[in-house]
Amino acid sequence: MEQAEILTHVDHTDLKTTADFAAMKKLIDQAVKYHTASVCIPPYYVKKAKDYAAGKMKICTVIGFPNGYNTTAAKVFETADAVAQGADEIDMVVNRCMVKNGDYSEILEEIRAVKEACDGRILKVIIETCDLSEEEKKILCGIVTEAGADYIKTSTGFGSAGATLPDVELMAKNVGKDVKIKAAGGISGFEDAEAFLRAGADRLGTSRLVKILETK
Numbered sequence: 429m430e431q432a433e434i435l436t437h438v439d440h441t442d443l444k445t446t447a448d449f450a451a452m453k454k455l456i457d458q459a460v461k462y463h464t465a466s467v468c469i470p471p472y473y474v475k476k477a478k479d480y481a482a483g484k485m486k487i488c489t490v491i492g493f494p495n496g497y498n499t500t501a502a503k504v505f506e507t508a509d510a511v512a513q514g515a516d517e518i519d520m521v522v523n524r525c526m527v528k529n530g531d532y533s534e535i536l537e538e539i540r541a542v543k544e545a546c547d548g549r550i551l552k553v554i555i556e557t558c559d560l561s562e563e564e565k566k567i568l569c570g571i572v573t574e575a576g577a578d579y580i581k582t583s584t585g586f587g588s589a590g591a592t593l594p595d596v597e598l599m600a601k602n603v604g605k606d607v608k609i610k611a612a613g614g615i616s617g618f619e620d621a622e623a624f625l626r627a628g629a630d631r632l633g634t635s636r637l638v639k640i641l642e643t644k
Contacts, residue, residue: 429622432463437625439488439610439633441468443585452477458638460484466517468633471510478514488517491542494586496521496556500538507545517550518542521584522568524559532571539575552579552610558589565595566602573604579631583613590614593627600628
């Protein structure tokens, strides 16, 4: 797989709490240069990033990030606000307190509520695989499918571990045919990225691939 093709699957990401807007502009410039799928940025920067990108790059942001244990009402408000500010894609973090309590009907309702607040934008649901048992991952694949989300995503990149090939393979076997997979966290290079795509991922959350090209 050519590097250029791999990059079209990348959400070029900078979610550091210390990132200033100069970093956001650089991220967008790089994303446009290398034709990535989107930039994934903090909610605070969505409006300014949307204006700066001027239609040249999709703007993705995060909801309930990184812990996911906000109330559903808070996540819905965050999502509606992000959409109003110009977000094209939403990556929400699942409530793992609900998961550990077995409150699966509440998880379903929450994802559906956030999906409605997306108002037609792409919704990716981050389940933070490093915190889950294999059975919990399988159950969440079913819930994300039933809720009508567009993607299931492995990781925030802020947890104890990121994406793994076995987790992507498990997701590929357990999500519905209309749900795509995003692998994020710890993708080390182009060879690693290709392996995730071949395992079933459609999107990759990373900043490393562009950094590799920029340092050549």
